[in-house]
Structure formats: C-alpha cells, structure tokens
Amino acid sequence: MLTARYIADDKLMPWLLSLAETRQVLAPVRQGGQTLFAPLDADSQLDLEGLADASAKAALLPRCETLLEFHYSKGEGVPSRTELEVRETLPDRDAFLFGARPCDAKGFTVFDRVYDGGSRRDIYYCTRRDKTIVAALACTDPADTCFCNRVGGGPGDTDGSDILFTPVEGGYVIEPVTERGEAFLAEQPLVEAEGRLEEARQVRKDVAESMPGGDPLGGAQGEVLRLFDDQEFWGGVAAKCLSCGACSYLCPTCYCFNMTDEINGDDGVRVRTWDNCMSFQFTLEGSGHNPRNGKAQRMRNRIGHKFSYYPELHDGNLACVGCGRCIVHCPVSMDVRAIVAQARDRALAKQEHAND
Amino acid sequence: MTSTDASNLYLPDMGTIQEVIEETANIKTFRITLNNPDAMRNFRFEPGQVGQLSVFGVGESTFVINSTPTRMDYLQFSVMRVGELTEKLHKLRPGDQVGVRAPLGNSFPYKEMRGKDIVFVGGGIGMAPLRTLLLYMLDNRDDYGKITLLYGARSPFDMAFSYELPDWLEREDMTTELTVDNGTPDWPHHVGLIPNVLKEMAPSAENAFAVTCGPPIMIKFTIEALHTLGFKDEQIITTLEKRMKCGVGICGRCNIGTKYVCKDGPVFTNKQLKELPNEL
Numbered sequence: 001m002l003t004a005r006y007i008a009d010d011k012l013m014p015w016l017l018s019l020a021e022t023r024q025v026l027a028p029v030r031q032g033g034q035t036l037f038a039p040l041d042a043d044s045q046l047d048l049e050g051l052a053d054a055s056a057k058a059a060l061l062p063r064c065e066t067l068l069e070f071h072y073s074k075g076e077g078v079p080s081r082t083e084l085e086v087r088e089t090l091p092d093r094d095a096f097l098f099g100a101r102p103c104d105a106k107g108f109t110v111f112d113r114v115y116d117g118g119s120r121r122d123i124y125y126c127t128r129r130d131k132t133i134v135a136a137l138a139c140t141d142p143a144d145t146c147f148c149n150r151v152g153g154g155p156g157d158t159d160g161s162d163i164l165f166t167p168v169e170g171g172y173v174i175e176p177v178t179e180r181g182e183a184f185l186a187e188q189p190l191v192e193a194e195g196r197l198e199e200a201r202q203v204r205k206d207v208a209e210s211m212p213g214g215d216p217l218g219g220a221q222g223e224v225l226r227l228f229d230d231q232e233f234w235g236g237v238a239a240k241c242l243s244c245g246a247c248s249y250l251c252p253t254c255y256c257f258n259m260t261d262e263i264n265g266d267d268g269v270r271v272r273t274w275d276n277c278m279s280f281q282f283t284l285e286g287s288g289h290n291p292r293n294g295k296a297q298r299m300r301n302r303i304g305h306k307f308s309y310y311p312e313l314h315d316g317n318l319a320c321v322g323c324g325r326c327i328v329h330c331p332v333s334m335d336v337r338a339i340v341a342q343a344r345d346r347a348l349a350k351q352e353h354a355n356d
Numbered sequence: 357m358t359s360t361d362a363s364n365l366y367l368p369d370m371g372t373i374q375e376v377i378e379e380t381a382n383i384k385t386f387r388i389t390l391n392n393p394d395a396m397r398n399f400r401f402e403p404g405q406v407g408q409l410s411v412f413g414v415g416e417s418t419f420v421i422n423s424t425p426t427r428m429d430y431l432q433f434s435v436m437r438v439g440e441l442t443e444k445l446h447k448l449r450p451g452d453q454v455g456v457r458a459p460l461g462n463s464f465p466y467k468e469m470r471g472k473d474i475v476f477v478g479g480g481i482g483m484a485p486l487r488t489l490l491l492y493m494l495d496n497r498d499d500y501g502k503i504t505l506l507y508g509a510r511s512p513f514d515m516a517f518s519y520e521l522p523d524w525l526e527r528e529d530m531t532t533e534l535t536v537d538n539g540t541p542d543w544p545h546h547v548g549l550i551p552n553v554l555k556e557m558a559p560s561a562e563n564a565f566a567v568t569c570g571p572p573i574m575i576k577f578t579i580e581a582l583h584t585l586g587f588k589d590e591q592i593i594t595t596l597e598k599r600m601k602c603g604v605g606i607c608g609r610c611n612i613g614t615k616y617v618c619k620d621g622p623v624f625t626n627k628q629l630k631e632l633p634n635e636l
C-alpha cells in the first residue's frame with residue numbers, strides 16, 4: 001500500500017483548484033447561507049466545519065439528469081412525424097468529491113447494492129461511480145444529531161470512500177482506502193505523511209470515543225414489520241408530519257426517482273429526478289386508489305424501508321447512516337432515532353403482552 | 357435508429373406499430389415489432405411479463421404483453437385510455453414509432469400449472485394478461501386439463517378481443533362464458549356480476565388453478581367466490597398493479613414491504629399476497 005500523504009491547511013485550496021483544471025471537483029461550499037456540495041472554483045468559499053446541509057448524493061445521483069435525448073423528424077414524403085432518433089447520454093466527466101463525511105460516503109454503499117446489483121446495473125450511476133474519486137473527511141466535531149455509531153458507522157470510517165482525509169495539527173493526513181484511491185494519490189504532488197499517521201489514528205479514536213453511546217438501531221427489522229398494521233402507532237408518529245419531503249431529499253441514502261419527458265418542438269429529453277415517498281402522488285394509481293393514502297402509511301414506508309425492508313434484502317445493512325440531516329431540517333422536528341426506538345419498545349411490549 | 361447499449365436498463369428498443377385494433381370505446385390494441393430484426397428474432401418472454409411502452413415526449417407506462425410467446429410475429433399490448441400517455445398512444449397509427457422496454461417482471465407459473473384444470477376469470481382490461489396465458493395454453497393444449505374462461509365487462513360494447521370470442525365460444529377444448537353488468541336485448545350470454553356467474557358455473561377446485569385479473573373490487577369478490585368453491589389460496593393466481601417507473605426494482609416506487617411488484621411480480625398467488633404486508 002502506498003504510504004499516507006500530508007497536505008498543509010494553506011496548500012489545500014490551491015491543490016483542489018489545480019485538480020479542478022482536469023476534473024470536476026465537488027466540495028462543501030457556502031452558498032446563500034447554506035453549505036452545499038458544489039463544483040469548486042477560485043471564488044468558492046470552502047466550508048469544512050461540520051456536516052454540509054444537503055448530503056453529497058447528488059455527486060453520483062444528480063437531482064436531475066438527462067438519460068436520453070430524442071429527435072423527431074418528418075418521414076420522407078409522409079406528413080406525420082414518424083422518424084425518431086433516440087440517444088443515451090452517459091456521464092463522461094471525471095470527478096473528485098472532496099469533504100464528504102464518512103456517513104455521506106457510506107450512503108453510497110447503500111446505493112451500490114441497489115444500483116449496481118449484479119444483473120441490474122444502472123449504467124448512469126455506475127459510470128459516475130467509476131469516474132468519481134470519493135474523498136471523505138473524518139469528523140472531529142460530531143453534532144448532537146449525529147448517530148453514525150448507532151447504525152454501523154463511525155466518524156472516521158472508510159466505507160464507500162476511496163480516500164480518507166483526517167484533520168491533524170496544521171493540515172490533513174491523507175490515506176488511500178481503495179486501489180483506485182491509491183492510484184489517484186500516487187499521481188498527486190503531495191508530500192509523504194511520514195510520522196503523522198499515528199496522530200491521525202489518535203484523532204479518529206478520540207472522536208469515536210467522544211460520541212455519546214446509545215442502543216444500536218440495527219436489528220429492528222422484525223420489530224418494525226410487526227408494527228405494520230399498528231395504525232395507532234404510525235398515526236401517532238406521523239401526526240405532525242407535513243409531507244414536505246425534506247427528510248428524503250436531504251438524506252444520503254434515499255434513492256427513489258421519477259422519470260419524465262420534456263419536449264420542445266421536435267427535440268426532447270427523458271430526465272430522471274429525485275422522488276420522495278413522503279408525497280401523496282408517489283403511489284397514486286389510475287383508479288384513484290392509493291395504497292399509501294395517509295401520511296401514516298408513508299411514514300411507515302420510509303422508516304420501514306430504512307430499518308426493515310432494505311436490511312432484509314441487503315444482509316442486515318441499514319438504509320440509514322446516521323447523518324441526522326432529517327432531524328436537523330425537519331420543520332416539525334421528527335427524530336428518526338426516537339421513532340425506531342419507540343417502534344422497538346412498542347413491539348417488545350406487545351410481544352410480552354402476547355406472551356402473558 | 358437508436359444507439360443501442362444492451363446494458364442500459366432505461367434505453368428502450370425502438371419499435372414500429374404495425375396494426376391498431378379498436379377494441380372498445382376506450383381500449384385499443386397495438387401490434388408492435390422491434391425495428392432491429394435481430395432484437396425481434398431474439399426476443400423472448402414468458403406469459404404474464406410486462407413491458408414499458410414509451411411515447412417519447414410524454415413518457416413511459418407499463419402494459420402486459422398480451423400476445424403469446426408461441427406466436428412471435430409481433431408484440432401485442434392492449435391499452436385502456438386513462439391519462440396522458442395512454443391518450444397519446446391512442447392517437448398513434450401504423451408506422452409510428454414507440455419505445456419498448458421488455459420483458460419485465462415475473463410470469464405466470466405456467467410450468468407448475470401443467471396437468472391441471474385452469475379457470476380464467478377476467479374483468480374488463482384485466483382480460484389482457486389472461487389472454488397471453490390462455491393462448492399459450494391453447495397452443496400447448498395437451499399439457500393442460502379442462503380450460504374454463506369467464507370473461508365479464510360492463511356492457512357488450514366493453515368486451516375486448518371480440519374478434520376472438522366466437523372462436524373461444526365455439527372451441528370444444530375449452531368452455532367460455534361471457535357476462536355483462538348491463539345487457540342489450542340481443543345479448544345471448546349472462547347478465548350479472550362476475551363472482552355471481554362464477555358461483556353458478558361452479559368449476560371444480562380439484563386439481564385446478566384459477567387465474568383472475570380485473571378491477572380490485574372484482575378481484576376481491578372473485579376470490580371470495582373461489583374460496584366458496586373450495587379453491588385454496590395457493591390455487592388462486594392474480595396480478596397486481598402498482599404505479600411503476602423503472603420497472604427493474606431500483607426507483608423504489610412499487611414496493612410492498614420487501615417485494616417489488618415490478619420484479620417480484622406482477623404475478624402472485626393469493627397465498628403470497630396474504631404473506632405480504634397489508635398495503636395493496
């Protein structure tokens with residue numbers, strides 16, 4: 001393995017800008033009072049304090065992306081429009097995602113299992129994944145709303161990353177995680193970390209130990225499912241939900257999408273956009289029937305998917321990485337940790353009651 | 357022409373509408389061939405599988421391939437006009453281009469059904485998925501026992517596949533009964549709701565499978581009727597409808613708990629449905 005590298009604080013931005021000459025560099029920058037992942041340029045105001053407001057998922061699954069382009073033309077001598085040309089528009093740009101937090105990077109592993117599932121390969125996502133180096137930045141100051149340690153992660157974890165940056169006195173220690181990350185680093189004009197590796201490890205260890213504990217939220221598959229028909233529970237949980245969808249749009253593991261066509265004259269595109277299971281329209285059928293008519297059913301699906309259905313299908317891995325964005329940004333302060341804990345308590349209480 | 361990358365799940369094959377059949381006031385049947393002769397020759401599907409039809413500029417929607425794999429001259433889709441895409445599809449004519457992403461989803465357990473009596477109960481556009489299985493079985497007639505079809509629609513004018521009904525009624529190797537909610541003076545068949553007619557017909561549940569498809573309310577009462585006739589949940593097969601987009605289990609729209617209607621369905625036995633979380 002390539003030895004670790006080091007970069008001093010004041011060299012970071014110039015290095016990122018030099019990278020940006022040949023590939024897109026996405027990094028957390030200040031924009032209109034928020035910190036969001038955006039293409040970096042010389043005017044960008046890099047913000048590496050805490051967690052960005054939105055997750056980094058748009059780097060691999062853009063909010064809106066063109067899948068196909070099409071063009072109608074008049075057939076020879078036929079007045080109706082019958083000739084049609086359709087072209088796929090695959091991503092072709094190399095990218096460097098800098099400053100994703102370990103939870104954001106782990107979110108990509110949640111995507112990988114679905115979008116790169118053997119015979120079912122989403123070529124748009126997979127191409128972007130192949131062309132993007134994910135450089136995570138270990139956390140040094142987790143927020144009260146962070147709970148990566150309760151969902152199988154940690155503030156210095158490397159799941160889903162190619163490279164890990166760890167803040168140390170005066171700069172960052174940079175360690176390769178994957179072969180791709182290693183090959184990338186080998187080409188960079190960065191100095192060796194020399195004796196600083198131990199310091200980086202200590203930083204990560206201290207931060208991990210400083211995080212408040214709490215029951216792990218995994219292994220609740222059965223409990224959540226057992227409450228499926230418990231209208232009272234889900235009704236209570238969802239009572240104040242506004243169905244605004246902020247929780248899923250900001251979540252690094254929510255990956256549902258819609259596909260729609262846009263046409264202008266003879267030319268058009270088929271685009272894919274993020275979608276959101278908290279919305280009434282998501283499952284509305286032609287007959288007017290809606291299997292998730294109420295917000296209680298939609299909340300049940302969101303929590304159920306993250307903590308029960310997804311883990312059931314994917315070896316117990318949760319579809320929540322504990323970033324806490326849904327807690328921070330929910331206008332009515334829903335707390336996903338509390339919902340799962342309540343679900344478990346309720347299911348256990350019911351179980352005991354049934355056993356009495 | 358299409359730039360074809362077989363590994364792109366979302367890139368449809370281009371197809372040409374060969375024939376449009378006006379079935380009823382709001383159902384049209386489209387016979388489509390893929391433009392690429394190799395793709396057409398190599399196209400394989402099983403009865404019950406679906407496809408996404410694209411009208412570029414409007415979008416995609418899911419329809420059952422209701423032709424049979426035993427006759428591959430074209431792929432047939434019957435489409436009820438209900439909204440934006442189906443409205444546009446209904447305006448297309450022979451020669452027009454559409455996109456086809458197929459086959460998707462699972463199929464009827466036609467192999468396990470061999471040697472059994474088969475009872476088909478179809479309502480309205482729900483006859484479409486039954487047609488593919490029925491034709492398949494008629495083309496492999498010796499593999500199956502008694503074949504009974506009960507097909508119902510609102511009125512005689514709402515019966516799709518009317519050009520095939522005389523054959524189905526006359527054939528000696530199957531029993532066909534038709535019913536409508538509202539008859540006309542010259543309507544020679546049943547008048548009455550499907551589940552009631554089914555109970556009158558009283559097909560035997562012994563060594564049999566029932567396949568039913570139609571509006572949710574019809575399915576519900578048909579299953580009740582089948583139960584009274586002695587059919588067990590594992591002998592009753594139906595197809596589910598959910599709003600679908602990707603059709604391959606990624607977009608996350610069509611799940612019921614851990615099952616995705618687009619890849620684990622649309623075909624389920626009533627036994628499987630009862631094991632699913634209650635979110636139909």
Ligand SMILES: Cc1cc2nc3c(=O)[nH]c(=O)nc-3n(C[C@H](O)[C@H](O)[C@H](O)COP(=O)(O)OP(=O)(O)OC[C@H]3O[C@@H](n4cnc5c(N)ncnc54)[C@H](O)[C@@H]3O)c2cc1C
Nearest residue numbers: 284285286417418419420435436439440441442598599600
């Ligand atoms: C597995 C499966 C097989 C199907 N087979 C057939 C078939 O053989 N023939 C046929 O006519 N129809 C079939 N359908 C239904 C068909 O997909 C919808 O009627 C069609 O997508 C509606 O498209 P639209 O653009 O015209 O409607 P829209 O303009 O999109 O919507 C009109 C209304 O239909 C609802 N809707 C949209 N898409 C669907 C959908 N996929 N399922 C239910 N409601 C929807 C909308 O919520 C809205 O209320 C099938 C659906 C599924 C899931």
Ligand code: SF4
Nearest residue numbers: 251320321323324326
């Ligand atoms: S559910 Fe909430 S805490 Fe979990 S990954 Fe999504 S936004 Fe973060």
Ligand code: SF4
Nearest residue numbers: 241242244245247330
């Ligand atoms: S952010 Fe809060 S209010 Fe909005 S949909 Fe999610 S849980 Fe409901």
Ligand code: FES
Nearest residue numbers: 601603607608618
């Ligand atoms: S239609 Fe996308 S997951 Fe089923």
